[in-house]
Structures are given as C-alpha cells and as structure tokens.
Amino acid sequence: MKPRLSVEAYTEGILAGVRPVLSRAITLIESTLPSDRILAQQVLENILPHTGRSIRMGITGVPGVGKSTFIEIFGELITAQQKKLAVLAIDPTSQRSHGSILGDKTRMEQLAHNPLAYIRPSPSGGALGGVTQKTRETLLLCEAAGFEVIIVETVGVGQSETAVKGMVDFFLLLMLAGAGDELQGIKKGIMEMADAVVITKADAQNKTAAQQAVIEYQNALHLFPMAANGWLPRVLTCSALQNEGLQDIWNLIVSHDQHTKANGFHQKNRQLQNLEWMHGFIRQKLAEDFYENEAVKKSLPSIEKSVQAGEQLPTRAAQLLLDLRA
Amino acid sequence: MKPRLSVEAYTEGILAGVRPVLSRAITLIESTLPSDRILAQQVLENILPHTGRSIRMGITGVPGVGKSTFIEIFGELITAQQKKLAVLAIDPTSQRSHGSILGDKTRMEQLAHNPLAYIRPSPSGGALGGVTQKTRETLLLCEAAGFEVIIVETVGVGQSETAVKGMVDFFLLLMLAGAGDELQGIKKGIMEMADAVVITKADAQNKTAAQQAVIEYQNALHLFPMAANGWLPRVLTCSALQNEGLQDIWNLIVSHDQHTKANGFHQKNRQLQNLEWMHGFIRQKLAEDFYENEAVKKSLPSIEKSVQAGEQLPTRAAQLLLDLRA
Numbered sequence: 001m002k003p004r005l006s007v008e009a010y011t012e013g014i015l016a017g018v019r020p021v022l023s024r025a026i027t028l029i030e031s032t033l034p035s036d037r038i039l040a041q042q043v044l045e046n047i048l049p050h051t052g053r054s055i056r057m058g059i060t061g062v063p064g065v066g067k068s069t070f071i072e073i074f075g076e077l078i079t080a081q082q083k084k085l086a087v088l089a090i091d092p093t094s095q096r097s098h099g100s101i102l103g104d105k106t107r108m109e110q111l112a113h114n115p116l117a118y119i120r121p122s123p124s125g126g127a128l129g130g131v132t133q134k135t136r137e138t139l140l141l142c143e144a145a146g147f148e149v150i151i152v153e154t155v156g157v158g159q160s161e162t163a164v165k166g167m168v169d170f171f172l173l174l175m176l177a178g179a180g181d182e183l184q185g186i187k188k189g190i191m192e193m194a195d196a197v198v199i200t201k202a203d204a205q206n207k208t209a210a211q212q213a214v215i216e217y218q219n220a221l222h223l224f225p226m227a228a229n230g231w232l233p234r235v236l237t238c239s240a241l242q243n244e245g246l247q248d249i250w251n252l253i254v255s256h257d258q259h260t261k262a263n264g265f266h267q268k269n270r271q272l273q274n275l276e277w278m279h280g281f282i283r284q285k286l287a288e289d290f291y292e293n294e295a296v297k298k299s300l301p302s303i304e305k306s307v308q309a310g311e312q313l314p315t316r317a318a319q320l321l322l323d324l325r326a
Numbered sequence: 327m328k329p330r331l332s333v334e335a336y337t338e339g340i341l342a343g344v345r346p347v348l349s350r351a352i353t354l355i356e357s358t359l360p361s362d363r364i365l366a367q368q369v370l371e372n373i374l375p376h377t378g379r380s381i382r383m384g385i386t387g388v389p390g391v392g393k394s395t396f397i398e399i400f401g402e403l404i405t406a407q408q409k410k411l412a413v414l415a416i417d418p419t420s421q422r423s424h425g426s427i428l429g430d431k432t433r434m435e436q437l438a439h440n441p442l443a444y445i446r447p448s449p450s451g452g453a454l455g456g457v458t459q460k461t462r463e464t465l466l467l468c469e470a471a472g473f474e475v476i477i478v479e480t481v482g483v484g485q486s487e488t489a490v491k492g493m494v495d496f497f498l499l500l501m502l503a504g505a506g507d508e509l510q511g512i513k514k515g516i517m518e519m520a521d522a523v524v525i526t527k528a529d530a531q532n533k534t535a536a537q538q539a540v541i542e543y544q545n546a547l548h549l550f551p552m553a554a555n556g557w558l559p560r561v562l563t564c565s566a567l568q569n570e571g572l573q574d575i576w577n578l579i580v581s582h583d584q585h586t587k588a589n590g591f592h593q594k595n596r597q598l599q600n601l602e603w604m605h606g607f608i609r610q611k612l613a614e615d616f617y618e619n620e621a622v623k624k625s626l627p628s629i630e631k632s633v634q635a636g637e638q639l640p641t642r643a644a645q646l647l648l649d650l651r652a
Contacts, residue, residue, distance in 0.1 A: 041639070041641065041642060044639050044641075044642075045639055045642065048636070048637075048638075048639055051636070052636055133641070137641075270636070271634035271635070271636075272634075274633045274634055274636060274640050275630060275633055275634060275640075277633075277640035277641070278630075278633050278640035278641070278643050278644045278647075279644075281640060281641050281644040282613075282616065282644045282647060282648060283609070283612075283613055285644065285645075285648055286609075286612040286613065286616055286648075287608075287609055287612065290608065290612055303604075304601060304604075307600045307601055307604050308597035308598075308600055308601060309597070310374070310377070310378055310596070310597075310600060311374075312374075313367070313370050313371055313374055314600050314601075314603035314604035314607060315367070315370075315459070315463075315603070315604070315607050316367060316370075316371065317604050318604045318605075318607040318608045318611065319611075321604075321608060322608065322611055322612075
C-alpha cells in the first residue's frame with residue numbers, strides 16, 4: 001500500500017487535476033480503515049465547494065447490449081469537444097479483486113488512452129450501500145478535478161439502477177431491438193427512470209427492427225405519467241459500429257441539461273439526491289451500530305434460532321434485541 | 327370504537343374460530359395506540375403455537391387482469407372441498423377509509439357470503455412496512471382461527487409484491503394474453519418470484535392468444551436460474567367465465583406444497599421469512615427511534631437545508647445528527 005498523502009496534498013492535487021493524486025484519493029475513499037475514512041472526509045469537505053458543475057449521466061443496459069462499445073464511442077465524441085470525461089461503474093456483485101470493469105478498461109482501449117478521459121473500475125465486492133456511497137464520493141472528487149461529464153455505469157441487473165438514478169442528472173437506458181423485454185430483463189421501473197432509451201446496434205440488417213423498436217418504446221413511454229421534471233423521455237437509435245446517432249444523443253443530453261436548469265428541476269433534483277444520501281447513510285449507520293453492539297451480537301444467534309423455529313414472535317424477538325442495548 | 331376484549335377473550339374466540347372476535351382482533355392489530363399494541367402482542371404470543379398450518383398463497387397481477395374474479399371462483403373451488411379460506415390484501419397506497427378491497431368485497435359477492443370464506447380489506451393508508459407487518463400478523467390470527475388456505479392479494483404495482491413474497495409459500499402471478507409485458511407493468515423480478523403464472527380470461531376469442539402466451543412465458547421462465555426450492559415455475563391458463571383451469575391450478579399448488587415439504591424447502595423458507603420479518607422490524611424501529619429523538623427533530627430542518635444547498639457533505643451531516651443522540 002502506498003503511503004497516504006496529507007489532506008492538503010490530496011486537495012491541491014485534485015483541484016489541479018493531477019491524475020495520480022486523484023487516483024490515490026479514490027483509493028483512499030474506497031478504504032474501510034477508520035483513519036482513512038477520517039482523512040477522506042476531510043478531503044471531501046475541502047473539495048466540496050468545487051463540485052457540482054459536471055453533467056452527471058447514468059448508463060444502464062443488460063450485458064450484451066454493447067455498453068462498453070457505446071461508452072467508448074460516446075466518450076470519443078465528448079472528448080473531441082475538448083470536454084473532460086470520467087467513467088465510473090457501480091457493480092456491487094463483483095468479487096473480482098481488480099474491479100469489475102477492468103475487462104471494460106481493456107475493451108475501452110481507445111478511451112483509456114485518451115488524455116481527456118479517466119476510467120475508474122468499480123470498487124469490488126461489498127454491499128450496494130457501501131459501493132453506492134463510494135461512487136458518490138468518487139464522483140465529487142472527479143468534479144473537483146475538473147471533469148465536465150461523468151458517466152456512472154451500472155451492470156443493469158438488480159438494485160443498482162436505483163442507486164445510479166439517485167446520483168445522476170440524466171439516465172440513459174440502452175436496449176437491443178428484437179429481443180423481448182423479459183429477455184432483456186428490463187423492469188418497468190427502469191423504463192420509468194429513463195430520460196432516454198437508446199436502441200443500440202442499429203446497423204445493417206438490424207436497422208428495420210431498431211426503427212420498429214423506437215416506435216414501440218415511444219408508445220410504451222407515453223403510457224407512463226409525465227415525469228416530475230416535465231421532460232418527455234425520448235427514444236433514439238445508434239450504431240457504434242457505423243458511428244451513427246451519437247451526436248443526436250449528446251445533443252439530447254445538452255438540451256435536457258438546459259431544460260431542467262431553466263425550470264429549476266436540475267437544482268431541485270440534486271437537493272433531493274443530497275438529502276436521500278444523508279438519510280440513507282443514517283439508516284445504514286443505525287443498523288451497523290446495532291448489529292455491532294456486543295450484547296446484541298451475543299444474544300442474536302439464540303434469538304434467531306427461536307424465531308426461525310417459530311417459537312417466538314419476530315416482533316417480540318426484535319424488541320428483546322432492541323432492549324439489550326442500554 | 328368498540329371496547330377492547332381481554333387477552334383471554336381474544337385468544338379463546340380466535341382459537342374457537344368465532345368470526346366477530348377474529349375481526350375485532352384484526353382491528354386491534356391495525357391500531358397504532360400503544361396500549362393496543364401491547365394487547366395485540368399478547369394475543370399474538372398466545373395464538374402463536376396454533377399457527378403455521380395453512381397454505382399461504384400470494385396473488386398478484388395488474389388491475390384489469392381479473393384478480394377479484396379469479397379469487398372469487400378459485401375460492402368457491404377451495405371451499406367446495408370444505409376448506410376454510412381467508413383473503414387478505416396488501417395495498418399500502420390506499421387512502422380510502424374503509425379499506426382498499428371494499429370494492430372487491432362487493433365484487434366478490436358470492437365468496438363474501440360463503441360461510442367458509444373470510445374476506446378482510448387491507449388496512450388503509452400507511453407505509454408499506456407497517457401494512458406488511460399488520461398483514462403478517464393478521465395471517466397468523468387467521469391460521470389460529472382455523473383457516474387452511476390464506477390468500478394474500480397485492481395490487482400488482484410497486485414494492486408490495488416483494489412484501490407478499492416474503493410471507494407466502496406459493497406466489498401466483500396472473501397475466502393477460504396479448505398485452506405486452508411493458509403494458510402490464512410486470513417486472514422481471516416479479517416473474518422470477520412466481521411459482522406459477524396463470525393466463526387469465528382464456529376463453530372464446532382469447533383462447534389461441536392464451537396458448538401462445540403460455541409458450542412464451544414458459545420459454546421466458548426457462549431462462550431464469552432454477553429457484554432455490556428446486557421448483558420449476560409452471561404456466562397455466564384459466565377462464566373464470568367458463569370455470570375452466572381452476573382445478574389444475576389448485577392441483578399444482580397442492581403438488582408444490584407436497585414437493586417443498588418433502589425437500590425441506592417449505593420449512594427453510596418459513597424460517598427465513600421469520601428472520602427477515604424480525605430484522606426488518608428492527609431496522610424500522612431504529613429509524614423511528616432516531617427520527618423521533620428530540621435533539622434530532624430540532625436540528626434536522628437546518629441540517630437538511632445545508633445539505634440541500636450542497637454546503638455540507640451528506641455523510642458529515644448524517645454523522646452530526648447521529649452524534650446528537652447522547
């Protein structure tokens with residue numbers, strides 16, 4: 001393990017956009033050591049006034065939809081406009097020690113070598129709550145380091161979409177034409193979260209199916225109640241292979257940014273996200289403290305046993321455990 | 327408000343299967359008065375040894391799928407075998423003062439007048455956590471009162487399916503043929519929960535579409551990993567109108583009951599459900615206690631303000647609030 005820097009060194013390095021310092025600060029944030037947590041908090045408080053100015057994008061879609069390829073080509077388009085782009089990932093299920101998008105990092109080879117782009121693999125393992133918090137904090141560091149567009153990618157199965165939606169301004173859902181929804185594992189809830197749906201691989205023999213899918217999804221999206229931000233979700237197509245449709249998608253994101261900043265939703269949404277972050281953290285800490293209590297730890301196994309066996313009412317058992325802390 | 331009975335009177339009345347006493351005990355359980363909660367706990371502890379012997383069924387499906395009609399006809403079939411049936415509902419969104427399935431109660435007119443059936447509307451309003459707990463407790467009361475089959479119905483949108491899945495042995499998903507999945511609002515997660523999918527209204531001109539849907543859903547279900555209980559979900563059709571398919575569904579449920587009792591999953595599942603109930607209750611209580619703390623209540627508005635404004639790190643603000651309780 002590399003030695004830690006001082007709070008000042010982290011802060012100055014990040015604000016100056018020094019990559020190695022940013023990377024080390026993210027490693028610091030991912031650490032669970034109590035001394036590291038204190039240091040990380042101080043760094044975060046220092047850089048906080050310099051955050052908030054990026055376009056925060058969430059991207060989801062099931063494996064096989066072409067997420068890495070999309071981000072690669074999309075990233076080239078953004079950086080070609082001299083904008084700095086950071087790509088983060090949320091993948092709570094990953095157990096791989098080097099982070100879950102290391103594979104993607106190899107696949108996103110072009111982008112990985114682009115001086116305006118920064119790709120950071122997801123912290124591996126851990127519960128969703130922890131991973132989510134670390135990603136939020138990493139996002140703040142990247143903003144302070146001057147990144148203007150930040151993509152938070154999710155693996156597209158389970159709960160992580162909600163977590164990503166809770167930290168971004170614009171949520172993009174990638175879909176394949178032709179495959180049934182049930183096969184793509186896309187929940188209605190995720191459709192409802194999307195600010196845009198993009199049908200990928202809309203090239204060659206797929207083109208007609210993609211156009212058909214646009215109509216279907218557009219119809220489906222119209223059935224949902226209008227989102228709180230007054231934004232009607234759009235359905236677009238793209239072909240990473242033929243480099244088609246990417247500019248339209250970027251234009252849409254910029255127009256969404258302008259629209260929501262003008263009607264106040266952008267600010268309101270971020271305020272709400274901050275509040276939810278705080279309350280989520282409180283709930284997480286309350287549970288941690290409770291289950292780490294010595295008296296609770298000692299009695300839990302026998303109480304669980306009697307609850308499992310149906311000998312004790314679960315609510316009574318809960319109250320017994322709660323009363324143990326004194 | 328009717329006066330409360332004694333613990334003994336509730337207990338004896340329930341165990342003797344006296345309907346009015348059961349109904350009053352459920353009302354007691356639905357009460358949030360602290361004195362009622364204590365009384366309710368005592369009654370529940372008394373009847374606990376007499377619970378656990380019913381087949382607990384969850385039924386879900388979007389509005390329009392014909393849930394009430396299905397339960398009505400299905401209920402007639404069960405009670406025709408001299409089995410006592412209770413129908414409960416989970417509907418956390420309902421604000422109607424007389425319970426959400428009062429309308430259903432009118433619609434389920436035949437079943438409502440059937441001496442072997444008991445229909446209880448959902449407690450209205452309230453958060454999902456509270457409604458879920460009350461439904462679990464009501465289910466126990468019904469078991470102690472001798473009901474052999476208990477149907478817990480959910481409105482089929484949002485989070486309540488997971489809550490119902492967490493308290494039943496068999497989870498039945500009702501679907502319409504022809505309507506797209508996205509229109510039916512059915513999430514992949516719900517498909518994965520289902521022990522059986524039943525295509526309703528499989529009569530007259532719908533018959534072919536229903537058969538087609540059976541094949542589609544069967545294919546879709548095969549894509550999911552085998553459930554932990556070694557049970558392969560089935561897809562069936564039914565017509566409440568022509569009274570067709572109901573016996574097959576009931577046979578399937580009985581066979582599932584035998585299968586999971588033989589392989590030990592039935593017991594394991596109930597043990598797990600009891601544990602989850604306990605831990606869920608603990609988390610809920612921890613949050614309640616925290617947000618009801620006077621110091622927290624006093625400081626929360628100003629701290630929320632600074633978090634919303636982005637002046638304070640949400641995790642730091644959370645820690646500040648947590649430190650207020652001393």
